Amino acid sequence: MSNEKWRLYRVEGGASLASGPDGLYLESGPSRFIEHSLAGRPQLEAIYLTQQITADGGVAHALAAVKAWEDAGGLSVAENGRVLRELLHALSIIHAHLRQYYYQALPDYLPPGTLKEYSGFHPDLRRISQEISRKSTTHWTRFNFTHPFTEAEVNHLWEQSYRIEGALVVLQRMMAALGGKFPQIMSIVPGGVSVRLSEALLLRLRDGQNELRRFISRELIEDVNIVLKGYPHLGKMGKGLTNFMCVGEGESDAALESSLFPSGFYLEGKLERFTSAATESIEHSFYQLAQSPGHGRRGLQAAPGKENAYSWIKAPRHAGHAMESGPFSRLLIAYLSGSQISDPTLVESIQQKTAQALNEANTVGGRLLAAIGEVVGLLDHCEILLDQLDPAQPAILNESDPLASSGEGIGHAEGPAGTIRHVVTLDGGRIVNYDIIGPSTWNGSPRTPNGKTGGLETALNHTDLDPENAEDRLDISRIIHSFFFSMSDAIH
Amino acid sequence: MNRLDSVFVKASRHAPKPPEGNPEEKTGAMSEEHPNHQSTPAGITRREVLRLLSASAAGAALHLTTVQLAKAVSSSPSRPHLHWFNDSGTDHTLLALQGHSMPGYADLVTNRWEMVAHRGIFPTGFRPERYTFQSPIILVLETIPDPAAITPGEREAFEKLVSMGKTLILVGTEACYGGISIPAKRIGWLKEMAKRLRTPLLKLPGVPVPPHHLVGVLAHLEYLGFPRLDAHLRPLLYYSQTICEACEHRRSLEAGMFARDFGDEGCLLELGCKGQTTYNSCSTTGWNGGNSWCVGAGGPCVGCSEPWYPAHGGLGLYGRQSPGVSGVRGKIWQNVEGIGLGLLGISVAGTVLHLLRKAFAPDSEELEDS
Numbered sequence: 031m032s033n034e035k036w037r038l039y040r041v042e043g044g045a046s047l048a049s050g051p052d053g054l055y056l057e058s059g060p061s062r063f064i065e066h067s068l069a070g071r072p073q074l075e076a077i078y079l080t081q082q083i084t085a086d087g088g089v090a091h092a093l094a095a096v097k098a099w100e101d102a103g104g105l106s107v108a109e110n111g112r113v114l115r116e117l118l119h120a121l122s123i124i125h126a127h128l129r130q131y132y133y134q135a136l137p138d139y140l141p142p143g144t145l146k147e148y149s150g151f152h153p154d155l156r157r158i159s160q161e162i163s164r165k166s167t168t169h170w171t172r173f174n175f176t177h178p179f180t181e182a183e184v185n186h187l188w189e190q191s192y193r194i195e196g197a198l199v200v201l202q203r204m205m206a207a208l209g210g211k212f213p214q215i216m217s218i219v220p221g222g223v224s225v226r227l228s229e230a231l232l233l234r235l236r237d238g239q240n241e242l243r244r245f246i247s248r249e250l251i252e253d254v255n256i257v258l259k260g261y262p263h264l265g266k267m268g269k270g271l272t273n274f275m276c277v278g279e280g281e282s283d284a285a286l287e288s289s290l291f292p293s294g295f296y297l298e299g300k301l302e303r304f305t306s307a308a309t310e311s312i313e314h315s316f317y318q319l320a321q322s323p324g325h326g327r328r329g330l331q332a333a334p335g336k337e338n339a340y341s342w343i344k345a346p347r348h349a350g351h352a353m354e355s356g357p358f359s360r361l362l363i364a365y366l367s368g369s370q371i372s373d374p375t376l377v378e379s380i381q382q383k384t385a386q387a388l389n390e391a392n393t394v395g396g397r398l399l400a401a402i403g404e405v406v407g408l409l410d411h412c413e414i415l416l417d418q419l420d421p422a423q424p425a426i427l428n429e430s431d432p433l434a435s436s437g438e439g440i441g442h443a444e445g446p447a448g449t450i451r452h453v454v455t456l457d458g459g460r461i462v463n464y465d466i467i468g469p470s471t472w473n474g475s476p477r478t479p480n481g482k483t484g485g486l487e488t489a490l491n492h493t494d495l496d497p498e499n500a501e502d503r504l505d506i507s508r509i510i511h512s513f514f515f516s517m518s519d520a521i522h
Numbered sequence: 523m524n525r526l527d528s529v530f531v532k533a534s535r536h537a538p539k540p541p542e543g544n545p546e547e548k549t550g551a552m553s554e555e556h557p558n559h560q561s562t563p564a565g566i567t568r569r570e571v572l573r574l575l576s577a578s579a580a581g582a583a584l585h586l587t588t589v590q591l592a593k594a595v596s597s598s599p600s601r602p603h604l605h606w607f608n609d610s611g612t613d614h615t616l617l618a619l620q621g622h623s624m625p626g627y628a629d630l631v632t633n634r635w636e637m638v639a640h641r642g643i644f645p646t647g648f649r650p651e652r653y654t655f656q657s658p659i660i661l662v663l664e665t666i667p668d669p670a671a672i673t674p675g676e677r678e679a680f681e682k683l684v685s686m687g688k689t690l691i692l693v694g695t696e697a698c699y700g701g702i703s704i705p706a707k708r709i710g711w712l713k714e715m716a717k718r719l720r721t722p723l724l725k726l727p728g729v730p731v732p733p734h735h736l737v738g739v740l741a742h743l744e745y746l747g748f749p750r751l752d753a754h755l756r757p758l759l760y761y762s763q764t765i766c767e768a769c770e771h772r773r774s775l776e777a778g779m780f781a782r783d784f785g786d787e788g789c790l791l792e793l794g795c796k797g798q799t800t801y802n803s804c805s806t807t808g809w810n811g812g813n814s815w816c817v818g819a820g821g822p823c824v825g826c827s828e829p830w831y832p833a834h835g836g837l838g839l840y841g842r843q844s845p846g847v848s849g850v851r852g853k854i855w856q857n858v859e860g861i862g863l864g865l866l867g868i869s870v871a872g873t874v875l876h877l878l879r880k881a882f883a884p885d886s887e888e889l890e891d892s
Binding site: 038039040041042043044058059062063064067071072074075078079082083084085086088129133137138141142173175195198199202203205206207208209210211212213214216217219221222223224225226234424425426428500503504507516517518 | 643820826
């Protein structure tokens with residue numbers, strides 16, 4: 031059952047909570063069938079249109095689409111183009127994590143009504159605090175709930191929320207310089223990027239990078255620690271799966287070495303090499319095989335009244351296992367792979383705050399710390415990427431004709447919320463079939479016939495939470511927001 | 523008439539189609555008894571708002587002007603409540619707004635914008651039905667409910683909301699013209715409802731809509747009344763010139779210098795650019811603070827603010843591509859071929875007309891003699 035008062039806020043694409051015989055799950059409107067709408071179009075349009083699946087993960091979807099094309103056509107990428115794409119990718123993840131943590135997740139801990147209590151020295155916040163005090167008592171900005179923060183902590187968290195807006199402005203400016211506009215990047219094309227790399231552009235990017243340093247440092251992790259100190263149960267609550275995945279840049283040896291995130295599976299306690307094979311179950315999803323083979327998503331159509339179905343999300347599986355992806359998975363796999371990009375201090379901090387070993391620390395607290403920790407690591411990585419750029423070299427290779435590409439191609443990317451896989455079948459550069467698995471599809475997947483649920487559903491039912499109870503409803507919202515979950519990404 | 527006023531007078535020459543409903547009735551357009559120089563209760567003159575709007579449309583110090591306009595909107599004591607409907611849509615517009623620091627999160631949360639309802643910012647546990655409207659609302663729709671999928675009660679509630687709306691603003695191309703998530707006939711249903719309930723409607727298309735368009739229109743509604751619209755109900759303030767008119771590659775277009783591949787110098791027409799037929803302010807104002815825009819990053823304009831987006835009459839976003847005939851490798855694109863054939867046709871017709879006139883006209887020497 032589901033009702034309006036269980037409607038979830040700050041979840042992209044709209045979702046509400048529902049309860050069934052097997053526990054809590056998420057409900058949504060029907061799928062947008064974006065894969066179907068791509069059939070017959072040139073692959074260049076897929077790079078553009080798949081960005082509309084989700085705002086935060088749009089760049090990663092575009093990257094997966096272009097890689098699928100390059101894979102199908104055997105196309106090479108200019109070194110500058112690869113670096114610029116990786117830079118764009120890293121900046122988009124930083125942007126998404128900051129937005130998700132400060133504006134989507136934090137209001138579950140720090141209610142808007144606390145701004146009325148602000149007693150710091152920030153002139154804008156003081157003015158807003160006075161304004162809010164004058165609002166009607168029924169107004170949502172007066173909405174409050176009991177919180178554990180001290181006066182100094184309330185002041186600090188509000189000042190940080192306000193400050194982070196500045197970081198988003200700089201990040202969007204940098205991404206627009208690389209991609210034309212954000213959140214709809216226009217420069218990703220086969221062979222590299224269309225933007226012309228110049229000394230002036232490099233200077234702008236370095237300027238932006240320096241400006242970001244003013245906002246982003248290791249101190250951001252302190253903002254999560256304040257929340258974990260106030261809500262110590264987050265260290266144990268909302269435990270997800272124990273199987274993790276990270277596609278990194280794909281499964282080739284070269285990708286393994288140059289990857290922003292090392293790829294691999296952590297399955298039943300063992301680290302395995304990544305393979306792109308995945309299956310999708312529709313047993314409990316509102317889909318059925320079409321009578322006649324359709325296009326877009328081969329032979330699949332909507333079945334809203336299907337028996338035993340309860341979700342518009344499909345259930346992707348690796349070797350029959352539900353896998354979790356996202357910042358926590360990336361951290362765990364990087365750490366176990368011995369990658370330099372993993373941060374031992376962050377790992378230590380997660381283990382300490384959750385009082386569990388890292389492979390057991392996939393809880394609300396663990397996931398939030400991993401995400402904000404990733405922001406700090408990615409900004410350092412951007413510095414390295416900027417040093418690799420050479421304005422004397424082109425950012426795009428125009429050697430072969432991508433429009434002649436035919437056959438199947440697979441493109442992977444790590445989006446802010448986790449793993450993205452695009453599989454395309456092309457005929458003369460036009461799409462015959464398109465198949466997308468987004469991060470929220472992996473994490474939000476419903477159960478399969480063997481009873482295995484995705485990470486989000488596992489986490490929702492890990493702790494005994496009663497949605498009728500207002501306190502528990504807050505905890506449910508905290509669990510969902512810790513996945514940086516997007517329903518529009520999950521059901522695309 | 524001074525230079526600043528001319529922007530709006532120029533816009534008025536486009537003979538706007540009257541919006542749905544009667545804007546004068548609900549919004550109170552600029553009137554004789556409230557001259558431009560007279561201060562509003564918020565202490566900001568209409569002339570000042572007019573100046574800011576002109577600067578905003580021209581892309582001058584975009585960030586600053588937009589922030590000032592946002593402040594003007596929020597400081598107006600008579601500002602209506604914003605009811606933002608984005609039930610199942612994505613967060614693209616919200617994200618663009620948040621990254622513009624205008625209104626930033628604190629502004630949204632603290633309701634400087636009188637944001638009554640937005641799924642993307644409500645706190646968990648809040649019951650929106652407890653909120654009572656104390657003044658007229660501006661209804662901002664990013665998604666439109668499916669009349670076939672909602673209950674009669676929900677339909678009635680939505681109609682009531684539309685009837686209460688001082689103005690109805692459709693935000694984003696999908697909400698304006700339909701698309702993958704919203705069928706075009708649903709827009710027709712909404713337009714019919716707005717007309718019946720006499721609620722003025724305007725459209726702000728774009729993927730996503732530039733944040734300064736929304737802020738500028740809100741300021742216009744608040745201080746100058748209902749803006750002048752074009753035939754597609756878009757405010758002429760931001761949608762009166764084509765992308766090509768102020769494009770950085772304009773000179774290349776006139777000189778016939780075309781980029782043949784992505785990453786090349788020159789006009790992007792041969793890469794499928796729709797700048798010649800797309801009305802928007804991108805080439806003037808830029809994106810994300812005005813530092814760059816699609817064409818600036820080597821990406822052709824895909825005409826995202828036009829009603830025929832993304833099909834563009836069969837041309838698609840980047841023109842019709844096929845290997846060996848046209849495409850990103852610099853062969854001739856079919857849309858360019860079309861334009862070329864059109865121009866050729868016009869030239870041939872012109873030459874024939876000229877020859878006919880010459881054949882049947884009196885001899886010039888005779889005219890001189892007479």
